[in-house]
Amino acid sequence: MSTKYATYETAWCPGCGNFAILDALKDTLNKLNLSPHQVLVVGGIGQAAKLPQYINTNGFEGLHGRALPVAIAAKIANHNLKVIVNTGDGDSYGEGGNHFIHNIRRNVDITHFVHDNQIYGLTKGQSSPTSGLGHVTDFTPNGVFNKPLNPLTMALSLGAGFVARAFSGEKDHLVEIMQEAINYKGYAIVDILQPCVSFNKVNTFAWYKDRVYKLKDHDYKDKVKAFEVANIWDEEIPIGIIYKEEMPSYTDNFGFLKEKPLIEQDTSKETVKKLIEDFI
Amino acid sequence: MEYNVLIGGEAGQGMKTLTSVFSQMIHKRGFYLFTLADYMSRVRGGHNFFQLRFSDDKLYSHCEKLDVIIALNQETCDLHLGRLKEDGVVLADTNVKSNDSRLVTIKAKELATEVGNVRTMSTVLLGALLKLFGLDEEYLEEIFSHKFNEKITNQNLESYQRGQSLVEQKFKTSKGNKAERLLINGNQAIALGALAANMKFYSAYPMTPATSIMSYLVTKAEEAKIIVEQAEDEIAAINMAIGAASVGVRAMTGTSGGGFSLMVEGLGLAGIAEIPLVIALVQRPGPATGLPTRTEQADLKFAINASQGEFGRIVISLNSPEDAFYQTTRAFNLAEKYQLPVILLSDQYLADATQTVNLFDLDKVAIERSIEDEPSSDYKRYALSETGISPRALPGYHSGVVINHDSDEHDEEGNITESAQVRNDMVNKRAMKFSLAKNDIQEPKVLGIENPQILLLGWGSTYSQLKDAVELLNENERRYGALVFGDIWPLPTKKFLDSYKTSEKIINVEQNSTAQLASLIKETTGKDIDLNILRYDGRPLSADEIIEKVLEVE
């Protein structure tokens, strides 16, 4: 594990999948040769969303569900920053569901790592949008009735250009995928399966370990295949890059952003003067 | 010289073009104009009107008594005839009927059809209207050719001439006094202020009456090199603006009360994370959907108190388009100086009223960024300091320095903490910089006599009606004055307390039903204000109405 991004005391439970994700992220940034000041890690609120606190990069810990709007705007404002979102499944797909939908459409060049423990960890064990049918929690004593949301098919159908799944228990593989995701020019989502040892007694480390397999010979350019793979769940769970397509990202729509980032461009006094005089 | 014209009809009848062309012809001649828009929340039909007051002297508000009514339909004639002066004129097509001898009908539709374009009917009326004031076609071609192709322009010019030949001059006009002035509304002034302040990022979700800030900015985005993003909702809008501001660009969002309700958690985020943020809150009558296209000043306490927890924010209410322009530029400086949200409080009346104002002067605009350019290697984003202000460095520019922003209570480095000591330090730090901000707060504007016998109070857009009212009241007996608040939170109290001692009566004037300013004054100074003139039917108070009620209560 790289020490360049420092090691902090965390408030996570021993054995939590979040540790491996944090380590993987540090390794990834190291491999990509990124200095701490070049990276901005954004989180919402939740256990996963505490990650920005535990890594020595620029950080923004915002509101529950609102990591994406902060992250994309930060990127638009200074596209020289590598902007990475690390946050939970509840944060990304529940409270922040609307931003998830629309930021896929917007396609700003950021990376979204969802720590998907299929549970609300911080608030102590309520079901999340990805909790399986029948999942019994203290808050769903008769099991979850609501159908789980599939973030991957959702992302695919909304036109996301980089869709992947990973598992915190396969760290080297996770690092590979993180690198690809960060290097992808556009919005990249990686749904990372993450055991929550304290509150998710169904989808445990062993549960995931028994099911995940790395995708081999998968043509991630084939959208139909991608949908097929993204739908595989329960008995077996494929991990890897499910879909990837090059496409223009948000900032490509603005000619003036090609020269330099927004933050380094001023609206000249002459321009403002002219705009005022248009009202004469 | 001063006249007041009402143009009314259904949405989609060409009223907007008629109004805009008439306004420009009047403006370009060097007259001052004040146009009030009264429209319904629908795309077609309904009853809508514009009231255009013009004069050779500066105007501040609209006026109820009418000299001319252009009735594009029967309803306009029926509804507004009662406000027409004795020697006034209703000008309409022959399909409008009335026994009133002041009605003058012309075959506008028939003539327009003859010209080959029935849609130029309103231009026939325009020709007749200008003729009533003895004004010819000066500027007409220039204005039409800017809007339409040659064929349609020529049809309009022809229709205009036909209209001119149908009536005789009725009103005397002076020669306008031409100068470089702007014809602009409050929202456009806010948008220009933002550009003058070098705002780079504007995110918003459409909501009347704030939408036109965004629609203006988006048309100038390329030219001004700014990003204007339509967010998926107001929660996204404010969080985007916060994200952009957090890395160092000047960012802004704008909305009306409903959208601001959704932004409330974000407002608190800007408070605790100390992000400089400017929010335009353009009020309309609430709660919930309320009256979308009408005016009210009922979000004052909401703006001041929105969000859980305690933190400083500055609320500036806007008095006029000039004020909106300069205050918007100032809002960005204050937001950055004190690293907190600044709310610009406007309303539909100011947002939509197009008026003649003096040219905005960019030499009066200062951009003060308050950014730390050379942070040391042990830089801390929330470093405790004597003023409560921590130097603000930007992420990405300083090797070895990282910037952390946090919505949790945090330590000096921006890391989450539950330490009681740090919590106290941080709450106190934020409170300290807010008390410091009080030094930058501007006292209310004084109208009429300073420390008068009869003192009127107001805030925000009622500045314009109060200005006219006080002037007229003083014509009879010089004993009236008004204090109109611009900066309203923190509430400046010095001038108020001075006048409080000397005035015999204080009358508070507001566009809401609960006298929120009076209650804020009571809360802040302990002083009671007993007399209120309140209007909350969604229509703007007029100077005449204020005068009438002042004379009633005093």
Ligand SMILES: Cc1ncc(C[n+]2csc(CCOP(=O)(O)OP(=O)(O)O)c2C)c(N)n1
């Ligand atoms: C507006 C708002 N609503 C609710 C909460 C409480 N809350 C904090 S985190 C959270 C859910 C966290 O779940 P998830 O995003 O999956 O993160 P995890 O803790 O599982 O990593 C909730 C409901 C909050 N902080 N803010």
Ligand code: SF4
């Ligand atoms: S509650 Fe669950 S997600 Fe949170 S730290 Fe503990 S194990 Fe991890």
Ligand SMILES: [Mg+2]
């Ligand atoms: Mg979770």
